[in-house]
Amino acid sequence: MSRADAAELRADAARNREALLQAATRTFAASATEPSMRAVAREAGVGIATLYRHFPTREALVAAVYQNQVERLTRQAGELLRRLAPSEALRAWMDLFGEWIMTKHGMVDTLRSMINSGEIAHTETRDELLAAVTGILDAGRAAGDLRSDVAADDIAAALIGIFTVTAGQSERTGRLLDLLVDGLRPRNLEG
Missing domain, CATH: 1.10.10 (Arc Repressor Mutant, subunit A)
Structure with a gap:
């Protein structure tokens, strides 16, 4: 050959x-x-x-899809920041996070088993995603576009709540994500 x-x-x-x-x-x-x-x-x-x-194996496929999606989410955080204001980048990233959540629907049982057995390091994934959100929040703070008193953990908890409550209701999900981002903007103390 x-x-x-x-x-x-x-x-x-x-x-x-x-x-x-x-x-x-x-x-x-x-x-x-x-x-x-x-x-x-x-x-x-x-x-x-x-x-x-x-x-x-199914586990090998699930692990590859899961890791591919995590890498996509972390990479996209930086790419979004290069072309959007931080609050807009955060909102766009939230949509990508929602897509990632949806991807897990058809692999949730295998994924849960793999996390429980230690085949997938859930804490490492969580840390990677929180670092991506922190990067956006830091850029937003520096630009005066996002509040300074919000942590990536706060965003993660809010997103999990929103996506859990609104599963399959894309219009409502979008509305709640918009409200979340609006609440993350600095308050106008003068008015």
């Missing part, structure tokens, strides 16, 4: 893995219960053997 052929095989494998991650994310988000591995492969447009070659 030539170097070019080997490189093409590696590129093809990387494309298949990415397609599988994206398909699994969509499938998990759309499912009320855990979908079959066959459903994920079908959504990705690959055979079941290709899925198992990349992710030999």
Whole structure:
């Protein structure tokens, strides 16, 4: 096999893995219960053997999707700050967080089992997400765009509450997220 052929095989494998991650994310988000591995492969447009070659177990797939989403959330916090005011970046990040919450619907049982067994370090994930929120809050404080008395833990608790109470009610979710961000803006002490 030539170097070019080997490189093409590696590129093809990387494309298949990415397609599988994206398909699994969509499938998990759309499912009320855990979908079959066959459903994920079908959504990705690959055979079941290709899925198992990349992710030999359901747990391996769930861990990869979970980590991919956490990395996306942490990366997006910085990207949003580069193009939006901090309060707008925080609001946009909240929508991404909601998408992440939805992704977990179809993998919640496996995920819970993996967290309980220590296969997924929940505290590390939590720390990564809190660091992303802290970065946005710090930028907002520096710009005078967000209050200085709010911690990332406060935001996380509020988001969990909002997404838990409004599951499946996107209009209401958006309205409550807007209210949360409005409450995070500095108060006008003069008026």
